[in-house]
Amino acid sequence: MNALLSIKPEFGEKILAGEKQYEFRRTTFSDADSIDFVYLYASSPVMKIIGGFTYQRIIEASPKELWDLFGDQSGIEEREQFMDYYEGTETGYAIEIDTIHRLQEPLTPTKLFNDFAPPVSFYYPTPEMDATLREYFPESAETKMTRLPQFSSD
Numbered sequence: 001m002n003a004l005l006s007i008k009p010e011f012g013e014k015i016l017a018g019e020k021q022y023e024f025r026r027t028t029f030s031d032a033d034s035i036d037f038v039y040l041y042a043s044s045p046v047m048k049i050i051g052g053f054t055y056q057r058i059i060e061a062s063p064k065e066l067w068d069l070f071g072d073q074s075g076i077e078e079r080e081q082f083m084d085y086y087e088g089t090e091t092g093y094a095i096e097i098d099t100i101h102r103l104q105e106p107l108t109p110t111k112l113f114n115d116f117a118p119p120v121s122f123y124y125p126t127p128e129m130d131a132t133l134r135e136y137f138p139e140s141a142e143t144k145m146t147r148l149p150q151f152s153s154d
Contacts, residue, residue, distance in 0.1 A: 002037045002130050003029055004049075006119040009042040011075055016040070016051045016102040020075030024066060026086065027121060028093040032058050038095075039125070039133055041109070041118055048106035052137055056096040063092045070094050101137055 007015070007023070014020035029035050039052040059066070063086035067079055076082045086092050109116040113129055125133065 001031070001034045001124060002039060002133070003035050003122050004039045004041055004119050004125050004129075004133075005122040006041050006043050009046045009050075012040045012042045012046075012050050014075035015053065015097060016100055018100065021073040021097055022070045022075075023095040023097060024074065024076075024082070024085065025093045025095065025121070026089050028058050028060070028095075029122070037134075037137060038122075039137075042106070043118065046106070047110075047118065048108055049103065049133070050106045051100065051102040053097050053101065054099045056098045059094040059096065060091060061094070062090060066092050066094050103136060107133075107136065 005023070011020060011023070015023065035055075037052055037054055040050050042048055042050045059069075061069070063083055066086075067074070067082050071079060071082065074082065109118075112132055
């Protein structure tokens with residue numbers, strides 16, 4: 001299974017350039033272990049699928065811990081901007097990016113799919129959408145989710 005992730009164009013470009021090694025989210029995939037590949041949908045004004053990535057793992061922790069651990073690899077210059085994103089939530093997620101794939105020619109999803117709706121955060125493409133998108137991307141590796149000890153349910 002794969003996911004289509006909406007991202008601000010500046011952060012999508014930083015991921016594809018290798019300047020952002022972690023993507024931060026307030027929520028994560030319901031079954032993270034089943035996600036093989038993440039397509040990147042650059043939101044307005046780009047509104048195109050610009051590439052994608054596989055990931056090593058997803059780290060669950062408090063926003064402060066995420067910043068302390070990965071702020072220098074976040075693609076975000078200001079701690080305040082990072083913390084504002086997580087305002088009102090005690091838990092955040094850092095997706096550790098592994099293999100990056102930049103599309104040479106970004107895809108205009110409204111040309112590929114009549115009923116395309118951009119994700120608010122992310123969604124799982126239909127099998128038909130996924131099959132079409134997979135034609136543009138390489139095979140992917142397995143990924144996993146890791147919880148920091150204080151968030152573990154063990």
